[in-house]
Amino acid sequence: MSVPVLGPADAVEVARTLGRQLADGDLDRDLHRSLPYDEVKGLAESGLLALTVPAAFGGADASVSTVTEVxxxxAWGDPNVAQIPHSHVVFLNQLRLHGSPEHQQRIFGEVLAGSIVANAQSEFGSKHVRDIRTTLSPAGAGWLLNGEKFYATGSLFADYLAVLSRRETDGSLQVAWIRKDASGVEVVDDWDAVGQRTTGxxxxxxxxVVVGADxxxxFxxxxxxxxxxxAFAQVLHAAIDVGIARRALDEAGEFVRTTSRPYPDAGVERAAEDPVVVHAFGQLELAVRGSEALLRVAAEAVDAANRTLTEDTAAEASLAVAAARASSTAVSVDVASQLFQVAGTRAALAGLNLDRHWRNARxxxxxxxxxxxxxxxxxxxADGIRPPRxxxx
Incomplete structure (x- = not known):
C-alpha cells in the first residue's frame, strides 16, 4: 500500500471530512470503550500520518500550521483518535533531526506505506516526567533494551515504538526504535482514565529487546x-484541546436549539432566545475564538522559527505555544463544563454522554x-528571560 501525498489544502479538507466521520461514533466509542482500530487504520490510509515525511523521502513536508489544523x-471529531498519532509525528520529527539516512529511509518509507509510530516515554512511579530508567545495555554490535513504560499513547495501534531510554555506558538519553512485534515487547491494554479512554x-x-546500533x-x-x-509537540496538544472546546460548544448549541426548555422568567418560546443563555453562549464563543486565534499564531510562530532558527525565534515560538497551550487548557475544560449550565438539566442524562467532552479535556x-x-x-x-529548552x- 502507498498512501496519498497530500498538499496543504487537501490535507485540511481530508482532516475535516474524517473529523465529521469520527464525530458520528465518538459518543459510543467513549461510552463502551470501543478501541478505534478501524478509525486509526483509515487515518493512516488517508495520508494524514505521512504529512511530515520530508520531501527528500517522497513526503509532503507539510508546515506546522497545516499539521496543527489537521x-x-x-480532535473536533474524536480527540482520542487525534491524540493517537501525536507521538507519531513528534518522533518522526526526532528522526528527521537525528536519524541516519538509512534509518530515515526505512521508517519514512514505511510511513508512506501506512505504518504508524507510537511513543514509549513516561514511566509510572518515577520522580518526574524526565526521570527515565529504561536502559540500553551494550550487547555485541547493538543494544539490549529493558524497562517498563506507561502512558504509551497509541501503542496498541502502532507498528513501531519509539522508546525513550538511558544508555548505560554514559547515561545519555536515546530513542530506541523497535517494532511492536519484536521479541521481548509486551503491550498491555490497561489504560483506565476518566477521559481519553480509547487512546491505547x-x-x-x-x-x-534487541536493538540494532543504527x-x-x-535525544x-x-x-x-x-x-x-x-514547541511543535506542544502546539499539537493545544490543537487537540481547541478541537474539544469547539465540539463541546457546537453540541451545546445544537442541544439548546432542539431540546432545552426556556426558563419561565425569560418570557420566550425557545431556550436559544433566552437572554441569559444567549449571553453565556457569547462568552463561550469569545473564549473559543480566542483560543483558536492563539493556536493559529502559535503554529505560525513555529513555522517562522523553522525557517530562520535562532535563540530569539525559538524562544518566540515557545512563548507563543505556551500562550496557546495555557489558553486551550482553560478554555476546553471551562467550555466543556459550562455546556451543562447553558443546556440545562436534560443535558446531564447519562445516555447523551455529553460529559465526555469535559472528561476528555480534563x-x-x-x-x-x-x-x-x-x-x-x-x-x-517581567524580566525578558527566555523559556527553558x-x-x-
Whole structure:
C-alpha cells in the first residue's frame, strides 16, 4: 500500500471530512470503550500520518500550521483518535533531526506505506516526567533494551515504538526504535482514565529487546541548541484541546436549539432566545475564538522559527505555544463544563454522554501543567528571560 501525498489544502479538507466521520461514533466509542482500530487504520490510509515525511523521502513536508489544523479538525471529531498519532509525528520529527539516512529511509518509507509510530516515554512511579530508567545495555554490535513504560499513547495501534531510554555506558538519553512485534515487547491494554479512554495509553514492557546500533537516535542533544522540537509537540496538544472546546460548544448549541426548555422568567418560546443563555453562549464563543486565534499564531510562530532558527525565534515560538497551550487548557475544560449550565438539566442524562467532552479535556490537558506555561510567559514579560529548552514548552 502507498498512501496519498497530500498538499496543504487537501490535507485540511481530508482532516475535516474524517473529523465529521469520527464525530458520528465518538459518543459510543467513549461510552463502551470501543478501541478505534478501524478509525486509526483509515487515518493512516488517508495520508494524514505521512504529512511530515520530508520531501527528500517522497513526503509532503507539510508546515506546522497545516499539521496543527489537521489535528484540530480530527480532535473536533474524536480527540482520542487525534491524540493517537501525536507521538507519531513528534518522533518522526526526532528522526528527521537525528536519524541516519538509512534509518530515515526505512521508517519514512514505511510511513508512506501506512505504518504508524507510537511513543514509549513516561514511566509510572518515577520522580518526574524526565526521570527515565529504561536502559540500553551494550550487547555485541547493538543494544539490549529493558524497562517498563506507561502512558504509551497509541501503542496498541502502532507498528513501531519509539522508546525513550538511558544508555548505560554514559547515561545519555536515546530513542530506541523497535517494532511492536519484536521479541521481548509486551503491550498491555490497561489504560483506565476518566477521559481519553480509547487512546491505547497503557503499559509497554521491554525485556531484553534487541536493538540494532543504527536504530538508536540521540535525544540528550535535542535541547543543546535553539530548537522548535518541544514547541511543535506542544502546539499539537493545544490543537487537540481547541478541537474539544469547539465540539463541546457546537453540541451545546445544537442541544439548546432542539431540546432545552426556556426558563419561565425569560418570557420566550425557545431556550436559544433566552437572554441569559444567549449571553453565556457569547462568552463561550469569545473564549473559543480566542483560543483558536492563539493556536493559529502559535503554529505560525513555529513555522517562522523553522525557517530562520535562532535563540530569539525559538524562544518566540515557545512563548507563543505556551500562550496557546495555557489558553486551550482553560478554555476546553471551562467550555466543556459550562455546556451543562447553558443546556440545562436534560443535558446531564447519562445516555447523551455529553460529559465526555469535559472528561476528555480534563484528562488531556493534564499532560503538562498550564501554570508553568503562564510562569514562563511571566518571566519573559517581567524580566525578558527566555523559556527553558525542553519538550514541555
Amino acid at each position: 489535528f484540530r479538525a480530527l 495509553s497503557g503499559t509497554v514492557r521491554l525485556t531484553d 536504530w538508536v537516535t540521540p 540528550s542533544v535535542e535541547f543543546d541548541r535553539p530548537t522548535t522540537y518541544g 484528562t488531556h490537558s493534564l499532560h503538562d501543567p498550564a501554570g508553568w506555561k503562564v510562569h514562563h510567559l511571566g518571566r519573559w514579560a 525542553h519538550g514541555q514548552i
